[in-house]
Amino acid sequence: MFSKCSRQFTVQFSNQIKRLQSTLVIAEHNNESLTPITQNALAAAKKLGGDITVLVAGTKCGPAVEKLAKANGLKRVLVAENDAFKGFTAESLTTLVLATQKQFNFTHIVAGATAFGKALLPRVAAKLDSSPVTDVIGIKSADTFVRSIYAGNAIQTLVAKDPVKVLSVRGTSFEADNLEGGSAASEPAPAGSYATDLTSFVGQELSKSDRPELTSANVVVSGGRGLKSGDNFKLLYDLADKLNAAVGASRAAVDAGYVPNDMQVGQTGKIVAPDLYIAVGISGAIQHLAGMKDSKTIVAINKDPEAPIFQVSDYGLVADLFKAVPELTGKL
Amino acid sequence: MARVLVGVKRVIDYAVKIRVKPDKKGVVTDGVKHSMNPFDEIAVEEAVRMKEKKLVSEIIAVSCGPVQSQEVIRTALAMGVDKGIHVEVSGPEYETLQPIHVSKILAKIAQNEKVDLVIVGKQAIDDDSNQTAQMTAAVLDWPQATFASKIEKGDKELTVTREVDGGLETIKCKIPAVISADLRLNEPRYATLPNIMKAKKKPITKVTPKDLGVDISPRIEILSVEDPPVRQAGVILPDVDALVTKLKEGGHVP
Numbered sequence: 001m002f003s004k005c006s007r008q009f010t011v012q013f014s015n016q017i018k019r020l021q022s023t024l025v026i027a028e029h030n031n032e033s034l035t036p037i038t039q040n041a042l043a044a045a046k047k048l049g050g051d052i053t054v055l056v057a058g059t060k061c062g063p064a065v066e067k068l069a070k071a072n073g074l075k076r077v078l079v080a081e082n083d084a085f086k087g088f089t090a091e092s093l094t095t096l097v098l099a100t101q102k103q104f105n106f107t108h109i110v111a112g113a114t115a116f117g118k119a120l121l122p123r124v125a126a127k128l129d130s131s132p133v134t135d136v137i138g139i140k141s142a143d144t145f146v147r148s149i150y151a152g153n154a155i156q157t158l159v160a161k162d163p164v165k166v167l168s169v170r171g172t173s174f175e176a177d178n179l180e181g182g183s184a185a186s187e188p189a190p191a192g193s194y195a196t197d198l199t200s201f202v203g204q205e206l207s208k209s210d211r212p213e214l215t216s217a218n219v220v221v222s223g224g225r226g227l228k229s230g231d232n233f234k235l236l237y238d239l240a241d242k243l244n245a246a247v248g249a250s251r252a253a254v255d256a257g258y259v260p261n262d263m264q265v266g267q268t269g270k271i272v273a274p275d276l277y278i279a280v281g282i283s284g285a286i287q288h289l290a291g292m293k294d295s296k297t298i299v300a301i302n303k304d305p306e307a308p309i310f311q312v313s314d315y316g317l318v319a320d321l322f323k324a325v326p327e328l329t330g331k332l
Numbered sequence: 333m334a335r336v337l338v339g340v341k342r343v344i345d346y347a348v349k350i351r352v353k354p355d356k357k358g359v360v361t362d363g364v365k366h367s368m369n370p371f372d373e374i375a376v377e378e379a380v381r382m383k384e385k386k387l388v389s390e391i392i393a394v395s396c397g398p399v400q401s402q403e404v405i406r407t408a409l410a411m412g413v414d415k416g417i418h419v420e421v422s423g424p425e426y427e428t429l430q431p432i433h434v435s436k437i438l439a440k441i442a443q444n445e446k447v448d449l450v451i452v453g454k455q456a457i458d459d460d461s462n463q464t465a466q467m468t469a470a471v472l473d474w475p476q477a478t479f480a481s482k483i484e485k486g487d488k489e490l491t492v493t494r495e496v497d498g499g500l501e502t503i504k505c506k507i508p509a510v511i512s513a514d515l516r517l518n519e520p521r522y523a524t525l526p527n528i529m530k531a532k533k534k535p536i537t538k539v540t541p542k543d544l545g546v547d548i549s550p551r552i553e554i555l556s557v558e559d560p561p562v563r564q565a566g567v568i569l570p571d572v573d574a575l576v577t578k579l580k581e582g583g584h585v586p
Contacts, residue, residue: 087503090466091475115496119478122431122463126470131432131551134461148560149459150350154359155560159553197506198475202491204501215497219584243585251515261481261516262499267457268371268515270497276584287346293563297582299575305568314566315578327572332585 021050021142022075023108024100026093028116029056029064036216037112038064039176042071044169045110046177047139051075053104055189057085057096065186072182080189087201090120092194097124099190106164107142113168114215125166132166133158135271137173151267151290171215172273172294207260209247211237214263217246219276222265222292223258224250226281226302226321230258235322236280239329248272248292250282266291281321284309301325333389334485334507336379337442338413339434339452339464340372340395342404346457356556358427368404371453373411373520374513378483379451380412381518387485388449390414394441396434398422402536409531410523416536417441421548428550430459433541435467440544442472447508449490454479454512465512475505479514 023045028035038054045052052073056064057080068077078100084092097109097120109124111117113135125132138146140157143165149156214220221240223233233247240247248265249258265272267290277295282288284300284307292298293312300313301321310316317324344350345365352359368376382388393408395401396419405416419437421429442450450472455462469476477483481500482493485507493502495514523531541548569575579585 087501089503090478094470115479115494118462119466119476122466123470123476125463126432126435126467129432131430132463132467133552134463144555147460149557150344150359151457151460152560153350154352155558157555157558159555161551161553199477199503199505202502202504204496204499206499255516260499261495262497267460268455276579276582286349293560297584298563298566299579310566310568312563312566314564315575316566316568317572317575318568319572324572328575331572331576332579 021048021107022104023048023050023052023110024104024106025052025054026097026109026111026117026120027054027056027064027068028112028114029058031058031060032063034064034067035112035114036176036213037114037171039179040171040174041110041112041169042177043174044136044139044167045108046073047174048108048142050107053078053106055080055097055100057082057093057189058088059083059086067179069184069186070182071177071179071184074182074184077184077186078189079186080194082194084194084196088116089196089199089201090123091196091198093120094123094127095192095194095196096189098127099192101128101164103190108165108167110167110169113170117168121166121168128164128166130162130164130166131160132168133160134168136167136169151286152293153286170271172271207262211240212244212246214246214248214265215270215272217272218274219243219245220248220265220272220274220292220295221245221278221280222248222250222282223253223280224282225252225256227253227258233258235325239278239325242329242332243276250288279309279313280325282309283307284312334387334448335446336382336388336391336449336451337438337445337447338372338375338379338391338393338408339438339450340376340393340404340408341369341456342366342395342397342401343369343456343458346370352557352559356558357554358557366400368407369453369456371455371513371515374515374517375451375453376408376411376413377518377520378513382485383412392417392445392447394419394438396421396429396437398426405536406531407523409534410528411521415534418536418538419544420538420540425548428552428554429548430551431461431463431467432551433546433548435464435471436546437541437544438464438468439471440546442468449508450510452512454514465510469510472508472510475509477503477505477509478512480511481514481516483511483517
């Protein structure tokens with residue numbers, strides 16, 4: 001009987017905690033569209049329980065706000081449209097997040113673990129004197145998180161003790177929220193002077209591609225040093241077009257200048273977990289595996305039967321890629 | 333001329349296949365080859381190149397950790413750093429030492445040493461946190477230039493090209509600033525034997541977090557460290573036709 005009582009008490013208590021909990025999700029967008037990882041971050045926030053507020057900041061917030069308004073279960077969408085956020089610099093955004101935090105007292109602040117989220121969140125966390133948790137792959141409770149360390153070769157479960165938890169989440173570990181069925185009200189974020197003279201945005205050079213975006217593609221075709229030149233990547237583009245796939249690369253291929261570095265998959269590049277990953281001419285170094293070994297099905301095409309990639313691949317083909325890849329493209 | 337602080341971390345060598353401890357409290361580090369975090373080598377190299385271009389007058393390397401951390405400071409000295417500071421943290425305190433602690437330590441030393449730039453690697457390959465530069469910048473209220481692949485130093489500002497998800501972006505930030513080095517910033521040099529010998533004569537000062545007034549009490553409790561799920565062994569297929577069949581069976585292609 002006692003145990004029944006205490007369980008009831010625990011349930012009530014944890015419900016109370018949940019009611020007190022509130023999460024701020026920092027939306028990522030480019031002033032024209034919402035970045036898909038925001039949907040994964042939202043799903044992670046829902047796992048934490050409690051209220052959810054989304055913050056959209058930029059020079060033009062309309063498109064992102066419109067999409068987010070359709071998400072269900074949101075308490076509010078805060079909008080901060082201001083020239084100060086040109087280039088989404090961490091310095092200007094941190095001031096905004098702190099002002100928002102001061103007004104609403106969130107228990108959790110969440111963003112996707114992208115270049116944007118990774119640059120911003122630790123700066124926010126330090127200002128709150130909170131130790132952030134990077135690239136979370138699992139949420140066990142409101143204070144217990146799972147992340148990978150040592151290039152994905154160990155999985156760490158930790159309890160974050162700081163009162164405000166600041167988390168960046170790995171997009172591929174949380175199913176994207178479908179942004180349907182809701183009608184969240186949007187309201188202005190706390191007003192303030194967010195312009196900073198510390199940093200200014202000069203410009204960007206983005207790689208243009210009609211193919212799906214690497215981190216959210218269902219199929220990824222990646223090439224390594226075995227491709228021997230940038231021109232030979234055309235073999236992979238042809239195969240990718242047949243499969244509606246994104247194209248990735250190993251560090252070796254990027255360092256050799258075959259492809260730009262935003263295509264790098266691995267510990268220090270992008271982390272992908274598509275349904276199908278086809279590794280072509282990639283040996284499978286620890287650092288590369290860190291970025292793709294959660295893919296559902298892995299295919300490796302390599303002429304070296306001893307290549308470590310065959311230890312993680314579901315289907316291996318020991319063959320010359322210059323023959324096998326065109327043949328595969330032709331037969332699909 | 334500017335003074336630069338570089339942060340260097342001693343980590344398990346990148347080529348080592350790590351092993352999780354049987355008690356699941358961490359990974360085996362005893363008797364395992366350690367070296368300087370690869371991103372920190374890039375940070376040191378960049379500082380040394382700035383000094384060679386006469387943009388920088390002095391470089392100080394800091395490492396937080398047990399006594400063996402002095403080895404990575406020596407490596408940095410052999411690459412061209414002028415002096416080292418070893419912030420000694422060992423035992424259980426080192427197990428829970430996090431970027432938030434390190435950034436407060438770096439910030440304090442940056443102020444004490446009156447440096448104009450702090451350069452660290454973008455992430456350590458052991459905890460994969462990617463936080464220290466950003467947090468150090470926050471503590472100091474300095475601008476941050478993260479994931480740098482190109483740095484041009486002006487008089488009062490830096491022009492930095494950053495590696496971002498869609499490609500590259502360029503920012504300008506005021507000096508003093510904190511920079512985190514990405515892989516493609518440069519190719520670190522090897523320390524030559526004469527320079528390794530010379531490095532033995534360069535000074536390393538030892539301090540503790542307490543001397544610096546930095547509290548390093550744990551912010552996290554590590555519940556467990558485990559092996560990742562093991563993938564089922566796959567099959568080697570005889571030819572492309574067999575692969576096409578498997579892809580069709582798996583529903584990957586129509």
